[in-house]
Amino acid sequence: MLQTAVGLEPIKTAKQLKNQKSFYQIFWIFLVTGISAVLAFLMITDGPSFSDLAWIIFWICVVAVAIQPRLGIHIIIFMTLVGDKNVSWWFPFTKNFSSEESLLFYSNSFSFSPLEIFIVLTALMWVLKGILRRDLRIKTGPLFWPAAVFTFFMAAGLIYGLTSGGNTNIALWESRAIFYIFAMLVLTTNLIKDKEHINTLFWMIILALFFEGIIGSYTLIYSYDFKISEIETLFDHSASIHTNIYFLFLIAGFLFKKVSGTKKALLLLMIAPVALTYLASQRRSAFLSLGIALALLFVLIYRERRYLFRFIVPPLVVVVIAYTGVFWNSSNALALPAQAVKSVIAPEATSEKDLSSNLYRITENANSEFTIHQRPLTGVGFGNKFYILYPLPDISFFEWWEYITHNSIIWIWMKAGFFGFASMIFLVALSILIGMRAVINLPKSELRVIGITMILYLIMHFIFAYVDISWTDQSMVLVGTTMGLLNVFREIAEKPEIVPEPRWPWQRLKTA
Secondary structure (H helix, E strand, O other), rough: OOOHHHOOOOOOOOHHHHHHHHHHHHHHHHHHHHHHHHHHHHHHHHOOOHHHHHHHHHHHHHHHHOOOOHHHHHHHHHHHHHOOOOOOOOOOOOOOOOOOOOOOOOOOOOOHHHHHHHHHHHHHHHHHHHHHHHOOOOOOOOOOHHHHHHHHHHHHHHHHHOOOOOOOHHHHHHHHHHHHHHHHHHHHHHHOHHHHHHHHHHHHHHHHHHHHHHHHHHHHHHHOHHHHHHHHOOOOOOOHHHHHHHHHHHHHHHHOOOOOOOHHHHHHHHHHHHHHHHHHOOOOOHHHHHHHHHHHHHHHHHHHHHHHHHHHHHHHHHHHHHHHHHHOOOOOOHHHHHHHHHHHHHHHHOOOOHHHHHHHHHHHHHHHHHHHHHHHOOOOOOOOOOOOOOOOOOOOOOOOOOOOOHHHHHHOOOOOOOOEEEEEEHHHHHHHHHHHHHOOOOOOOOHHHHHHHHHHHHHHHHOOOOOOOOOOOHHHHHHHHHHHHHHHHHHHHHHOOOOOOOOHHHHHHHHH
């Protein structure tokens, strides 16, 4: 019984599933009680310390992954998304143990992060448990080999950069997050095994975005006094694209009518801090990406619920046109999405700030194109500067401005050569195709809405990547997890569920 509960033997019956859940409940009661006792002791002896609390949480998570490797996926995705280097600079999960501002600072010689520790730990515990159970099977799925090929070319770009005079430190910082894609794809593919796992993982993403919104709202209220127009950006560049997941799921949940009323109410209660920080982030590319994703969502609505499409879309188009016209020349915070549309339709009429940003990107793209023409097959390699034929405005405050460009799609070609670029395009396109094949014919359910949301996230992310820096820790963890989910989505959706035996007498009567 104990071996089944801790995962050393596979679960085959509803009774075994019930035993496992009971074991976890008892385990967490004792664990929380023990941690409370440790905290009380520390407060009595040395006084409270946020660093001590961070280390306690770290070791709790380590124990949780040792007991159940699948929890490693949940911990990684939540802890990665909830922190942001701009507003929560002290948050340690994606920072190295050598970062002195981190609550988990340990030593200047430890140049790896808790994120990487948990990726390795999750993989080791998964493999170890598989060996102990004598049923270790590495599930690949259709995306494994395309992701492996892409990772191979990224590694080749790193090796080429280091052997051709590239800066070792910069090369590793440029490329390290890219390797998270393959790691998270493999772990998610093998550890997420049923519908409940998918649902739990997705809601970990939603909750992380909500807590990130609370942190951002707090920062906005107490640091900027609600003056959104005075800040350049509140969150890191790619954070707004992650937030788009929340808005898409909220809208899709109401349109497809398969998300429970309780969850819809919960999503609506979350909207204030999420929306406030989303506007404060001021990312035009995020607004446009969300608009494109919504257009694709309405295409699906037209396919399945044409009466609803006719009822919603024409009035919505009128409202959007009217909104854009009203806020065309406004600098108000509410005008930010309209200004994003304006930057595409009439870029010459945008503000001086937006014009400067557009001009920088145009010049940067010209330099990227020149660099690619010089080394089309190999690229310059990670750690090497791209060629600057046309002088760029001074943004020396960004220390890697000579290495990393805003166009993150072309940047892959510039760094890893044509084959790295081609393998990336193939992997992304195949992920979207496989995801659509998995969800398009599924019965209408919340699981299907989650699948549609994750597919649209991939599309949004790589639209965003065309105009902004996107190969960051947060984005790569989320992209890899999304690809892993889509890799097994169809298999899980068609898999019969194990229903645990009713625990209480009235539940047994209801079942009978």
